[in-house]
Amino acid sequence: MATLVRVVETGSFSAAARQLNVGQPAVSKTIAQLEGRLQVSLLIRSTHGLTPTEAGLRFYERAKAALREADEAELAARGAGAGLSGCLRVSAATTFARLYILPLLPRFLDDHPDLEIDVILDDRVIDLIAEGIDVSLRMGNLPDSAAVARKLATGGRSVFATPNYLARAGEPESPADLAVHETIIYSQLTDVWSFTREGAEASVTVHGRIRVNAAEGLRAAVLADMGLTIGSDWMFGPELADGRIRRLLTDWSLPPIDLWAVFPAGRMASAKARAFASFVAAALDEVYSQPA
Template sequence: MDRYQAMATFVRVVETGSFSAAARHLNVGQPAVSKTIAQLEGRLQVSLLIRSTHGLTPTEAGQRFYERAKLAIQEADEAELAARGARAGLSGCLRVSAATTFARLHVVPLLPRFLAQHPELEIDVILDDRVIDLIAEGIDVSLRMGALPDSSAVARKLATGRRSVLATPGYLARAGAPQSPADIAAHDTVLYSQLSNIWSFQRDGTEASVTVRSRVRVSAAEGLRAAVLSDMGLTIASDWMFWSELASGEVRRVLTDWTLPPIDLWAVFPAGRMASAKARQFAAFVEAAMAGHQATSPN
């Protein structure tokens, strides 16, 4: 049994959650994947997977083996890349996590260009608005926005975005535009439930805060977008979230003479190990793309 191939097969089974999905990724038959895992468990004399009607999950021993095996595969890939030279393309599978809306608008459209540069590379994009465990989920790099809750995280800032108070022309025609932060208290708002309902502004060294009321709270950015575009009220959001609508006029900024704290985009890598070449190059690619994006920021 080829130890490297067995490790790669096991890693793919854990990441896809089934023998059949791993077989499709590896371009082999399902019996071959099942046989490889059985041989691996026999050689190690330990059960690596729990099989149930819900799919496959690693045992405690399997999780430890998965983490070490994935790291070994990454290090082998790094060694090959170093030997082939800096011009060599990336290969293997890159697992990226990102917030759903940000990824849909700004990451997924970039993938064809990145994949064209690296024909032997595959990318798994895990969409989740929550902060997930990168090691447990086998993530190579996570794109996160805002403050990083884990101070031990290995992170690189990729971009800084503007945040504004936004609404549709339909809502503003009905309710009028606020002329000061204090006016917001009389308006309908749409709140992202993970953020505070106290909005803080600055202008010429002056600070102003307002506690907003809302009949609508949403737990995901897709819901926030849908509510705002349905003329339901004001919201605070980054330009990234309403990029095309700001450019088309479907959404407008208000209180533009006041500023809100900006929002940062980070590339976060699993703690405790060196980021892979695939993860580093993808982060650099996104950073360059977002820099060009900001140069064409909608007014």
């Protein structure tokens, strides 16, 4: 049943095999044996991949529910979610994970010695089902309205620059001043920055010769005194604390950014995923909710 569920959700034998840590022939043989025992075709094979037949879809839905109940029964027998075991696959943006999530993992693993964690670092929004992800940590607006998500924290957003850059280019006194500054532009965001102050609004179109598609590149360019940028206060937390980065236009506000735990749609979040999300929320509230 577990093999059939993985094949349906990934759409291929090879992807299911990678998630199950077995060879592709083993997955094909398991599905063939299952179809032989049931005396019915469960999958339609084509050049476009694998899709379930009507019988396969019915079996998939029941099998998924049965596997979920089995997992929950095992955890209940062990006592209130204690003793989590197996592998938990987590995805997160590279910079946020490096600064805030990876340093927390020893505490979580100490609480659950039978658990392993597979961390996938990627700034892109990835397909949770295709990649076999149990929980994804995402920032900002969720593009998939059908996603099962839990808000973990809310962080501020600011304009940042190094003291060296400001000594060379001057410090902006209003949002309009940003138009003449060299800006490190994050390609996943708009070039128009909107600010508010005491009910007033101000928008400015920024310009820059450097555009990056990952937060690690944004951090590196700013720390190299190449320009200013906009980002979450989480992004430059350590540097704000030691003075290597300054927060600018502090009398103006930018829209805050939310951190979400996102679970695969159409599937009940596992106890491991729920426990990890709760742990991250508590840790961020305790340590990082008020960046320096």
